[in-house]
Amino acid sequence: MIPYMERTRIVIAEDHELIRQAVSALLSAEPNLLVVGEAADGLAAVAMARDLVPDVVLMDLSMPEMDGVQATREIKKRRREVKVLILTVAHDERRVAEALRAGADGYALKKAGRDQLVRAITDVCAGRLCLWDGIDQDLVRRYMTEGCDARRLSNLTDRERQVLKLIAEGNKNKDVADKLGISAKTVETHRARIMQKLDVHSGVDLTRVAHREGLVEQG
Numbered sequence: 759m760i761p762y763m764e765r766t767r768i769v770i771a772e773d774h775e776l777i778r779q780a781v782s783a784l785l786s787a788e789p790n791l792l793v794v795g796e797a798a799d800g801l802a803a804v805a806m807a808r809d810l811v812p813d814v815v816l817m818d819l820s821m822p823e824m825d826g827v828q829a830t831r832e833i834k835k836r837r838r839e840v841k842v843l844i845l846t847v848a849h850d851e852r853r854v855a856e857a858l859r860a861g862a863d864g865y866a867l868k869k870a871g872r873d874q875l876v877r878a879i880t881d882v883c884a885g886r887l888c889l890w891d892g893i894d895q896d897l898v899r900r901y902m903t904e905g906c907d908a909r910r911l912s913n914l915t916d917r918e919r920q921v922l923k924l925i926a927e928g929n930k931n932k933d934v935a936d937k938l939g940i941s942a943k944t945v946e947t948h949r950a951r952i953m954q955k956l957d958v959h960s961g962v963d964l965t966r967v968a969h970r971e972g973l974v975e976q977g
Contacts, residue, residue, distance in 0.1 A: 819846055
């Protein structure tokens with residue numbers, strides 16, 4: 759038998775007991791894998807990752823107490839070395855993108871066979887990002903880019919956010935200046951800095967980011 763410390767240690771986080779038990783039985787049949795914990799909710803997954811320090815957490819996205827995205831974020835804050843492999847259903851690209859932004863090391867589909875799942879675990883343990891077919895990866899990347907917009911938006915000053923909001927609402931530079939009691943030249947300076955911080959190159963792109971990130975109320 760492979761020694762305890764040489765086996766890949768796994769925590770399974772899944773709120774459906776039958777699925778959790780099935781995955782546990784599947785992986786326990788592998789001589790180089792060891793299931794050290796099973797969590798029925800996100801809070802338990804975070805606690806097990808902290809206390810047991812597994813090599814990998816297999817993380818369901820929809821769980822009570824704390825969902826898989828938030829649990830992934832909390833695990834990565836406390837135990838950066840613990841890998842998180844998302845187990846998901848097909849056509850859940852937005853949630854997968856959220857989990858990857860939270861620090862997940864990859865994803866595998868719940869319908870995957872044993873060999874595919876074992877290979878996914880091996881990949882993330884080796885430091886490789888695991889992205890399986892069955893999910894629209896272009897759509898995942900697009901959702902992840904939207905997340906980048908949100909992070910860049912957080913770098914704006916309060917005044918820059920005011921300027922961006924007014925521009926996105928269709929105001930010209932002079933109108934923005936009049937509303938904020940500043941000069942049109944100052945508005946132009948703010949506009950240039952906003953575009954640089956958001957890495958956009960046109961007024962259309964500015965408006966798109968502002969609307970997409972909820973800075974402007976939808977009419």
